[in-house]
Amino acid sequence: MGIFSRLADIVNSNLNAILANAEDPQKMIRLVIQEMEDTLVEVRSQAVRTIAERKQLERRVRTMMHEEDEWQRKAELAITRNRDDLAKAALAARHSVEKSREALEQQIAQVIEGLENQNDDIAKLQAKLADAKSREKALTMRARTAQGRLKTREKLYDTRIDDTLNRFEQVERALDELEGKAEAYDLGRRSGRPSLHDELAALETDAAVEDEFEALKRRVAEKKHDA
Known part of the structure; x- marks a missing residue:
C-alpha cells in the first residue's frame, strides 16, 4: 500500500x-x-x-x-x-x-x-x-x-591508533639508544688522519712559532753585537 x-x-x-x-x-x-x-x-x-x-x-x-x-x-x-x-x-x-x-x-x-x-x-x-x-x-x-x-x-x-603510535615512539627511542651507543664508542678517539680543521690549526701554530723563533734569534744577535 x-x-x-x-x-x-x-x-x-x-x-x-x-x-x-x-x-x-x-x-x-x-x-x-x-x-x-x-x-x-x-x-x-x-x-x-x-x-x-x-x-x-x-x-x-x-x-x-x-x-x-x-x-x-x-x-x-x-x-x-x-x-x-x-x-x-x-x-x-x-x-x-x-x-x-x-x-x-x-x-x-x-x-x-x-x-x-x-x-x-x-x-x-x-x-x-x-x-x-x-x-x-x-x-x-x-x-x-x-x-x-x-x-x-x-x-x-580508536585506541588501536594510540597503541600503534606508542609502539612507533618505543621503536624510535630504541633506535636513539642504539645510535647513542655507536656514537659513544667514538668519544675520546681521534681518527688516524687529522681533519682539515686540525691541519689548518696546526699550520697556524707552526707559523707563529717560526716567527717568534726568528724574532728571538735577532734579539740575541743584537745583544751580542752591543756587548
Missing part, C-alpha cells in the same frame, strides 16, 4: 510533516518520490484517455451539426413541395438531434473542466516531485558527510 492513496492526498500533503515524523527520513523521501512518480504516470495516462474521449465527443457533435443542417434542408424542401407534414417531421428530427448535440456539448464542457483541473493537479504534483528530489539530494549529501565525519571520529578516538 502506498504512502498516498489518491492524487489529492499528494497535492494537499505536507512534505515537512511527513519527513519530521519519519524514523528514517532518507528512506521515507525515497518512498514519497516513488509514489509521486507512479501517481504522475497514472494521472498522465488518465489524461490521455480523457483527451481521447473529448475528441470523440467533439467528432460526434460535428456529425450531429451536419445532421441538423440536413434535416433543416429537408424541412425546407418539404415546404416548397407543399408537404407540411414532412416538413414538421424533419423539424422534429432536427430538434431531437439538436437536443442530443447540446447534451454532448455540456458533457464536453465538463470533460474540458476536468482536464483543466487535472492539468493544475499535475503541475502541483510536478512541483512537489521536484521539491522532493531536491530534498533527497540534500539528505543524501548530509548522510554522506555525516558518515564521513563518523568514520573520521572513530579513527581519531
Whole structure:
C-alpha cells in the first residue's frame, strides 16, 4: 500500500510533516518520490484517455451539426413541395438531434473542466516531485558527510591508533639508544688522519712559532753585537 492513496492526498500533503515524523527520513523521501512518480504516470495516462474521449465527443457533435443542417434542408424542401407534414417531421428530427448535440456539448464542457483541473493537479504534483528530489539530494549529501565525519571520529578516538603510535615512539627511542651507543664508542678517539680543521690549526701554530723563533734569534744577535 502506498504512502498516498489518491492524487489529492499528494497535492494537499505536507512534505515537512511527513519527513519530521519519519524514523528514517532518507528512506521515507525515497518512498514519497516513488509514489509521486507512479501517481504522475497514472494521472498522465488518465489524461490521455480523457483527451481521447473529448475528441470523440467533439467528432460526434460535428456529425450531429451536419445532421441538423440536413434535416433543416429537408424541412425546407418539404415546404416548397407543399408537404407540411414532412416538413414538421424533419423539424422534429432536427430538434431531437439538436437536443442530443447540446447534451454532448455540456458533457464536453465538463470533460474540458476536468482536464483543466487535472492539468493544475499535475503541475502541483510536478512541483512537489521536484521539491522532493531536491530534498533527497540534500539528505543524501548530509548522510554522506555525516558518515564521513563518523568514520573520521572513530579513527581519531580508536585506541588501536594510540597503541600503534606508542609502539612507533618505543621503536624510535630504541633506535636513539642504539645510535647513542655507536656514537659513544667514538668519544675520546681521534681518527688516524687529522681533519682539515686540525691541519689548518696546526699550520697556524707552526707559523707563529717560526716567527717568534726568528724574532728571538735577532734579539740575541743584537745583544751580542752591543756587548
